[in-house]
Amino acid sequence: RLITEVALDQEAGQLGLAMSDETVQRLLASEKVFQGADGKFDAMRFKQxxxxxxxxxxxxLADQKNAYLRKTLTDIVVAGVEPPKLMVEAIHRFRNESRTIEYFVLPPSLVGAAATPSDEELKKYFDEREQTFRAKEYRKLTTLVVSPSAIGKPDSVSAEEARKLYDEVKSKRYGTPEKRDVRQIVLKSDSEAEAALAKLKAGADFDALAAELKLNPKDINLGLVEQRDFxxxxxxxxxxxxxxxxxxxPVHTxxxxxxxxxxxxxxxxxxxxxxxxEPELRAEIAAQRATPEVRKLHELIEDQRASxxxxxEAAKAAGLETQVFEAVDDAGNDRSGKPIASLPSGPDLVKAAFASDIGVDNDTVATRDGGYVWYEVEGIEPARQKTFEEVKEAVADAMRSEAAQKALAAKADEVVAKLNAGQSIEEVAKELGLQVQRANDVKREARPDFNTNVIVQFFDVAPRNAGSVVVDNGRLVFFVRDSKTPVFDPNSIESKTIAQQLKPALNNDLLEQYVGGLxxxxxxxxxxxxxQAATGAERDR
Structure with a gap:
């Protein structure tokens, strides 16, 4: 940063750029950081x-003058720079290209069960990948949770209270409220409004009446509105x-x-x-009511810990009970590798617990609803290398799974070759006893039916060609039926937004090249x- 500033200062000097003290003072006075609550320049704030x-x-003032001159210089460098149309069009195509995908999934059962490996094969496989079969570090934790949701009592909330909250939030949380397409005219007096209503009831056209009253069409047409929009x-x-x-x-306003x-x-x-x-609404109301009690319990437990x-024991004094987790790894899983659903504050607690040690008085971990989790590390089981005998069955499972995946990949390659040779996907699926499915309008964005890796593969294959990719339940074989991209309009809102998003990065690239040249x-x-001497790196050696 210092080198960049000096380079720009040198160039500004060579170009003869200058700025008067009066101009600097005017610019500083306009900076919000130097203004008081009244929006005016605050001299005392400036001095501080x-x-x-x-x-x-x-x-x-001298330092700021140099900064303003540098900004003037860099503003000139990037002035008028706009992202090239070709770049905007490329991003538009990337975002909006959609494909129709026909596919079926090859199940592992299609290639049959892999042969049972011998002990020698198992041992060799284990020796080559022994780091894969390490036992993780586990920690025994004692926890105490005090949070609105933990101590709230949903049963104490009446159905009427829950119904009232439901009516207040249902439009935002649980769907779309009723909307009405509305037009309206505003008249100066009640009598004029009554006369207008009579004309409309007699069959007069609403737009014609509005034109007669010389009202702007934009003012009378409200469009689709909710009741709260009025x-x-x-x-x-x-x-x-x-x-x-x-x-x-008529309504008088x-x-x-x-x-x-x-x-x-x-x-x-x-x-x-x-x-x-109703159950979640009752829990929410109960949690809100429990907030004051949370604060009281927090103070009580902290007093107990301070003693x-x-x-x-601190929990017992507060009328609460702790929960013990015998073995937790650094991912929040138990010994079987399954996530511990009841672990309070999840990743936050795990991170804190693995940064602590046995016997340490730890700070609390916050819950999402404004509560607290106290925890103690009761024991640590260090990570270790498992013996072959311990993991023999797991090694056998891994070998069988790997062999099945290779066989399935080979089968998928065979199927893909048939599709690329011109055989229809329906024929190939029928031969295998499988059902073809179709996914329309697939874009390079998240979808519930395909993960990111699968979508990437869809777009790595040219239209009218086939490919395959690993999925959870086997291997997905697909055929790209067609590819469509909307016509690029450089004046559309989307194109202008893309250009606006590109501009800062383009400016930064240009400035980096300019400063590099200087x-x-x-x-x-x-x-x-x-x-190294200035930063102390030499002394640290």
């Missing part, structure tokens, strides 16, 4: 910041009181009298009924010994 940075007032609650209530599309009675027309109604769609959501009591022209050379 300068002093904290180790500058006198004059020295700070600035005046009375207008919203009148609009959503209609049981079918039609006209509302602070801005005039409103007549609304509901053109269509889009019903609400919810993916959870109250009965389905030197073990965690189990340093080369100036003959910049770093004395490594001097640098």
């Amino acid at each position: 910041i300068a002093n904290d940075a180790g500058f006198s007032e004059r020295g700070f 600035g005046d609650a009375a207008v919203g209530a009148a609009v959503f009181a209609l049981s079918a599309p039609g006209l509302t009675e 602070a801005f005039g009298t409103v007549v609304s027309q509901v053109k269509s109604i889009t019903p609400a769609v919810y993916n959870k009924t109250f009965e389905q959501a 030197g009591k073990p965690l189990a 340093e080369k022209a100036l003959g910049v050379d770093i004395n490594q010994r001097a640098l």
Whole structure:
């Protein structure tokens, strides 16, 4: 950074760039960091910041003058730079290309069970991969959780309270609220509104009446709106009181009298009924009520710990119980390699526990709902190399699995060759007794039916060609039926957004090249010994 600044200072000097003290003072006064609560330049704040940075007032002004000159120079370098159309189009194609994929999965059963390896083969396999069969380090943990969700009592929450919360949050959490396509006109008086309503009821066209009243079409057409979108609650209530599309009675507001027309109604769609959501809503309300109790228990337990009591005794004094986990590895799994679902605060607790030791008084780990987890490391079982006899069965399983994968890969290669030779995927699947499936509109983005690696493989194969990839239940063989890319429009919102996202990176690349050129022209050379001496690296040797 220092070399870059010096290089730019040298270039600014050679170009004769300069800036008056008055200009520097004006620019500094406009910096928000030097402004007070009233938005005006605060001289005392300026002096304090300068002093904290180790500058006198004059020295700070000189430093900032150089900074402004450097910025002027770099702004000139990148001024007017726009991402090339070809680059934007390439990203547009990458993001929007979609493919139709036909596929089926070759199950492991298709290649039969692998032969049972001999003891000599097992031993050789183990010797070549013994690091794979190491026992991980395990820690025995005692934990105590005090959090709103842990001590809350959902049974104490009434159904009426849960129903009230459901009505408040259902639109945001559980689906889409009812929407109505609404148009409205605002008249100066109630009498004008009554006359307008009479015309509409008699068959007058809403748009024609709005034009007659010289109203802007943009002001009358609200589009699809929810009840909460209305600035005046009375207008919203009148609009959503209609049981079918039609006209509302005039509603008097602070801005005039409103007549609304509901053109269509889009019903609400919810993916959870109250009965389905009731248990979690009761738990949420109970947790909110338990928050004050959490604070009290935290103070009580901390007092007990400060007096030197073990965690189990501190918990007992607070009327609580600890939980013991006999063996936890650094990934939060038990000895069988399965995740421990009941482990409080999950990864955060594991990270803290493996950074601690036996007998250490640890800080609490926070829970997501604002609670606390106390923990003690009761024992440590070090990682170790397992013997061949311990893992013999696991080695045999690994060998059989590897052999099956190789056989399945060979079978997939054979199938792919048939597809690329022109045989239809339906024919090949029928020969194997498998069912072809189709995935439409597959893009380079996450999907619930395919993981990222599978999607990458879909796009590594040319259209009208086949390929295969490993999946959890075997090997997926696929055929790229077609590939489509929307027409590139450089003036679309998406294209402009892509260009805007590219611009900072493009500017940085250009500035790096420019500064690199300056340093080369100036003959910049770093004395490594001097640098090591300055940073203390030489003394550390």
